[in-house]
Amino acid sequence: MKYEGNSVSEGIAVGEVYLYTPFIPRIQEETIPESQTAEEVAQYQTAKERAKRELDKIKNKLEQEKDEKAKIFSAHLDILFDTVMDEDIIFFITNKKYSSSYAVSSIFDKYAKMLDKVADELIRERAADIRDVKNRLLRNLRGIEEKNLSILEKPAIVVAHDLTPSDTATLDRKNVLAIISETGGETSHTAIIAKSYGIPAVLGVKNMMSVLRQDEKVIVDAVKGEIFTEPSAEQIEYYLEEKQKYAENAKKIKEFISVQPVMQDGHxxxxxxxxxxxxxxxxxxxxxxxxxxxxxxxxxxxxxxxxxxxxxxxxxxxxxxxxxxxxxxxxxxxxxxxxxxxxxxxxxxxxxxxxxxxxxxxxxxxxxxxxxxxxxxxxxxxxxxxxxxxxxxxxxxxxxxxxxxxxxxxxxxxxxxxxxxxxxxxxxxxxxxxxxxxxxxxxxxxxxxxxxxxxxxxxxxxxxxxxxxxxxxxxxxxxxxxxxxxxxxxxxxxxxxxxxxxxxxxxxxxxxxxxxxxxxxxxxxxxxxxxxxxxxxxxxxxxxxxxxxxxxxxxxxxxxxxxxxxxxxxxxxx
Amino acid sequence: MYSKKTVIANNTGLHARPASDFIANATKFKSRIFIKRLDSGDEANAKSIIMLLSLALDKGTEVEIYAEGEDEITAVNSLIDLIDSKFGEDK
The missing domain is CATH 3.20.20.60 (Phosphoenolpyruvate-binding domains)
Structure with missing residues (x-):
């Protein structure tokens, strides 16, 4: 089958689909009976341990690859183990009888808001890190596996309904072969990021999340804005050649980046x-x-x-x-x-x-x-x-x-x-x-x-x-x-x-x-x-x-x- | 209780890696440790990255570190030394 969308960042990719559904925490105020507080604290500790293991794994991988982004995850570990937040969360569970999820959510939000108010731009940006760590903890409290674009197990074509700026900012550039999303146009945030990273992207392709299956092989032609599912062997071969040609041409063009823009007649x-x-x-x-x-x-x-x-x-x-x-x-x-x-x-x-x-x-x-x-x-x-x-x-x-x-x-x-x-x-x-x-x-x-x-x-x-x-x-x-x-x-x-x-x-x-x-x-x-x-x-x-x-x-x-x-x-x- | 004053000397201030190094060092000690901005009087738990960041300690800010506990003297001296070493930023 062929699907069409807006090609916002040119290129060609052949690969397997990675369906990206971000974890969206839905938290409401809930209290628990006295008898359950010890168990809620234990759940919080387990989730924290799991979150630590996830972060260690990401950090180690990035460090091995000498990727600058390792620093981000090292900072996330600091946040996860922050003593003041930890004490506050345990206090909320044992004294206010909040559920572990609600305690984590309210304490992390409180401190993120505190940093939002700091005049220093660099520090304010850390508030986003606090919110990221919060989601990681809440997800682990629900026992849900991680889905994250900053570290992919293998090269893949990322398919999403929509990508947020924080998804794209930490994107695993080496492993993202292409991006397909159900929403977004030429001037969307995803388009701008894809262009600046040189990742082929076709956006605004309706119903992709329900049409495509995890790990299925697809062809993305982000020159024409086309996506092919269940490609034949000939199609794959053809597009792999096209991809090669495209890359060679792009390399040739790149050589022009440092030339002086003078016209043939000296203008x-x-x-x-x-x-x-x-x-x-x-x-x-x-x-x-x-x-x-x-x-x-x-x-x-x-x-x-x-x-x-x-x-x-x-x-x-x-x-x-x-x-x-x-x-x-x-x-x-x-x-x-x-x-x-x-x-x-x-x-x-x-x-x-x-x-x-x-x-x-x-x-x-x-x-x-x-x-x-x-x-x-x-x-x-x-x-x-x-x-x-x-x-x-x-x-x-x-x-x-x-x-x-x-x-x-x-x-x-x-x-x-x-x-x-x-x-x-x-x-x-x-x-x-x-x-x-x-x-x-x-x-x-x-x-x-x-x-x-x-x-x-x-x-x-x-x-x-x-x-x-x-x-x-x-x-x-x-x-x-x-x-x-x-x-x-x-x-x-x-x-x-x-x-x-x-x-x-x-x-x-x-x-x-x-x-x-x-x-x-x-x-x-x-x-x-x-x-x-x-x-x-x-x-x-x-x-x-x-x-x-x-x-x-x-x-x-x-x-x-x-x-x-x-x-x-x-x-x-x- | 033991305390000492110094001035933040590294260019980036206590953000990012220096903040992280500072916390890693502080948590090694058993004492309760606090860091205070001398201009505003705001203070924070020196073992908390979030509280430390909220103080927004830039280069040139005068701070006091104080601690209470069995290893209070080594704790304060060690953290003051770390700040004065500029976190290895100057070569």
Whole structure:
């Protein structure tokens, strides 16, 4: 049988299925009779012993493989044997007559919450470890076997309903051949992780958990987004060959990661990185690129218990700016709302969140949050080359209002004798069509612009990009996209102000050729697309790019554009 | 009761591995041991990783370690030495 889904991270895999069902503890307050307390304590001790054996096993295996992740599990052992929590749990069982599960659950939660409140980011992250150890203990109290993606017995194709960030963060990269999930699309967390690890992934394949059996052999073609069950010997042979070919090609492309992105006729293109945090793997990319084209600052705000402080933000911004030195770092101010929500802000539910109080609008309605971020950014500006980018700008009113905030913050810093750089550039994201259509006016008031093509496409074509029912209408190759971007780019170019692309199109397989032809000379993308895009740039001439752009602007449909580009670029893509 | 003061000197502070080393050392002793932040007065059981982390002891923080029990002197001295050794971070 053949099943289809979204191929979000390319590659091919042939292997056996590992059905992943995470343990979800369902705990309720329960008390026990006095006579049972000794037994409950004994159960807790046994579960703890079992948990210890599991952790020892994982830790030893990782240590043998010299895997850095061994440290995580060593920390989990420390947590499991924490004396204060241990005493509290036993006290809860013997004195409050709580069941062992409820005692474990409430004590672990209590201490995790305590660490959530610590200002230090590194320590707050430990709260997640406490919750992980809690689940391990609770599972052992139920006598359920471990299912864990951080350590697999053998190479396998992981199949899940959905994967959480903690599942993917500790993923056993060596043994995961591919990922199949029932939910998730191009921009989901799983997709981003799979791409960055280079693991083939097909997401959004319905009913996979009930269709597939543990250990059954399947083929995953994450180039086309297809899954084959009960494959024939010929099919297996064919796909093993394809896999080999794919790997060789990927290796060839990889060689392009460190080349200078200069076109055939000497035209220079800047290749920039999109980063979502300041984790080491994201900072290491700095040597291959000309700067950061999009620093998403949301990660500081999402999945937390409280707002990040100015100090915390400053520390992270400084780290990124220091790493990139003289290379520009385009920091996008807070973009939450829409599909990104935070629990602690208690934002009202909106009918149309993508058209609602998000990003810059949200910052205007929460001035303190906006000012704290601006302050942290300006303080960090002395450590590198900071460019500040405002998201969701629809009018000049937005730009002017934001500038008032920026001036206020600068004044406060001066009053407090805190240093900041006078060379910070202020620019806008172009993602709302209205600002694109008055780009000539906007260009007079800002230093630069960057196209956020995901939202630009969503707003231009009136398609909710989170709604899978209408995904066929989300056409990023729509000729209107290229016409509009071309128009806005010209307006900025007239005033000599730089324009870049930081949405998915910037690192797309085909689109960069057209974008360059429209006059955009900076492209920003995830690290996974850098080598491929550099290959495209170095094999293309600026003259050809201009020809492609002119042709595409005169086309009628997205399909026509795609077909044309595929044929025009076929030699380079090989 | 025996006590001594020192200043956290290693770059990463008492997080991650240094915190783990500290706990491993403290649990070897029979005495009850506490560690106190001298700036805020907050203190924690020195044998608990969670409590230790909650103090967020960064480089430069002044702390006092005190213990009560049969091996209180060796316990305090040993932990102070460990902090002063910078957990082997400087080479």
């Amino acid at each position: 220079n293109i800047g290749v920039y990185l999109n980063i979502g945090s300041a984790k080491p793997q994201e900072l290491e990319g700095s040597v291959y690129v000309d700067g950061v084209g999009l620093f998403r600052t949301e990660f500081l705000f999402l999945g937390k218990e409280q707002l990040p402080t100015e100090e915390e933000q400053f520390t992270i911004y400084r780290k990124v700016l220091t790493t990139y030195g003289e290379k520009p770092v385009i920091l996008r101010t807070l973009d939450i709302g829409g599909d990104k929500t935070v629990s602690y802000m208690d934002l009202p539910i909106e009918e149309n969140p993508f058209l609602g109080n998000r990003a810059l609008r949200l910052c205007f309605s929460h001035p303190e949050i906006f000012k704290t971020q601006l302050k942290a950014a300006y303080r960090a500006s002395v450590y590198g080359n900071l460019w500040l980018m405002l998201p969701m700008v629809g009018s000049l009113d937005d730009i002017r209002k934001a500038k008032v905030f920026i001036e206020e913050v600068k004044t406060e810093l001066r009053q407090n004798a805190i240093a900041y750089s006078e060379n910070v550039k202020v620019g806008i994201m172009i993602e709302i069509p209205s600002i694109a259509l008055i780009a000539d006016k906007a260009a007079k008031e800002v230093d630069f612009a960057s196209f956020g093509t995901n939202d630009l496409c969503q707003y231009l074509t009136a398609v909710d990009r989170m709604n899978p029912q209408i995904s066929e209408y989300y056409q990023s190759y729509h000729p209107a996209m290229f016409r509009l971007m071309g128009y806005a780019t010209e307006a900025f170019a007239k005033l000599g102000k730089p324009v870049s692309v930081c949405g998915e199109l910037g690192g797309d397989l085909l689109a960069p050729a057209v974008l360059i032809g429209l006059g955009i000379n900076k492209l920003s993308m995830g690290i996974g697309s850098v080598a491929r895009t550099k290959k495209l740039i170095t094999h293309l001439s600026f003259e050809k790019a201009k020809k492609l752009a002119a042709a595409v602007k005169e086309m009628s449909t997205a399909a026509e554009v795609e077909q044309y580009l595929k044929s025009e670029l076929s030699e380079i893509l090989q």
